[in-house]
Amino acid sequence: MTAPKVILVTGASSGIGRACADLLHARGHLVYGANRDPARVDAPWRKLAMDVTDEASVARAIETLIAEQGRIDVVVNNAGLVLAGAIEDTSLDEAKSQLDTNLFGAMRVCKAVLPSMRARGAGLIINIGSLAGLVGLPFQGLYSASKFAIEGFTEALRLEVAAFGVEAVVVEPGDIATSVVENRVRAAASGEGSAYRDAFRAVVATYEKEERAGAAPTVVARRILAIVETSRPAPRYAAGPFAQRLLTGLKAFVPAKTFEWGLMLYYGLKRR
Numbered sequence: 001m002t003a004p005k006v007i008l009v010t011g012a013s014s015g016i017g018r019a020c021a022d023l024l025h026a027r028g029h030l031v032y033g034a035n036r037d038p039a040r041v042d043a044p045w046r047k048l049a050m051d052v053t054d055e056a057s058v059a060r061a062i063e064t065l066i067a068e069q070g071r072i073d074v075v076v077n078n079a080g081l082v083l084a085g086a087i088e089d090t091s092l093d094e095a096k097s098q099l100d101t102n103l104f105g106a107m108r109v110c111k112a113v114l115p116s117m118r119a120r121g122a123g124l125i126i127n128i129g130s131l132a133g134l135v136g137l138p139f140q141g142l143y144s145a146s147k148f149a150i151e152g153f154t155e156a157l158r159l160e161v162a163a164f165g166v167e168a169v170v171v172e173p174g175d176i177a178t179s180v181v182e183n184r185v186r187a188a189a190s191g192e193g194s195a196y197r198d199a200f201r202a203v204v205a206t207y208e209k210e211e212r213a214g215a216a217p218t219v220v221a222r223r224i225l226a227i228v229e230t231s232r233p234a235p236r237y238a239a240g241p242f243a244q245r246l247l248t249g250l251k252a253f254v255p256a257k258t259f260e261w262g263l264m265l266y267y268g269l270k271r272r
Contacts (some may be wrong), residue, residue, distance in 0.1 A: 017076070083143055096185055
């Protein structure tokens, strides 16, 4: 095992974040798990209050961690939400909320930890993306947009920080059995009056079925543990069901219209 590292995991109260924090702690690393209400979390690792949509909250949490430990070796940017709804039914405020959490939340954390990492000449940032950041998913277009953005954000960040000895990596989970089914946010206009109502309900039902049958969060946690303990991480790592990883990989080799046809067939969508 490598020497114990000081690791911050955001969104650590449940799901992938909780599995990561638990496994990294069990491995002997010094883990800080951040979420909005740490008093509600019973955990063996250190807890931090952090709302990634609030710059001051992020700054306070990072200042506390550095004051206690003197450094941050690894950040796992996991905090996020899933917004569902047709793009036409999604308000700009709802879209902004999706991006504010999934993209700008990660950016706020990166901006807060990078000065310390640059000063030390070492650090690792792991951004949690998604296979939905490689394939646009119907009725989760803003979620896909936020994860596509994480791909480009991480690629650029990786190039920018390399000269300072800092690494940036994106991890792309597929369907993972977490509380996403219960916590999915639906666009307010996606109800009875929506022109997309029937297709929306059918597609989301498919998502929920696959999520309930998805891989355990520990699959992603083990991938992240391996990244933390390697000396030279790759730019990106997929994690989750093999069939989904294969599907997204085929996108680069299958004609675009054929790939789109397959997705529409799978989700029961029709072209007029």
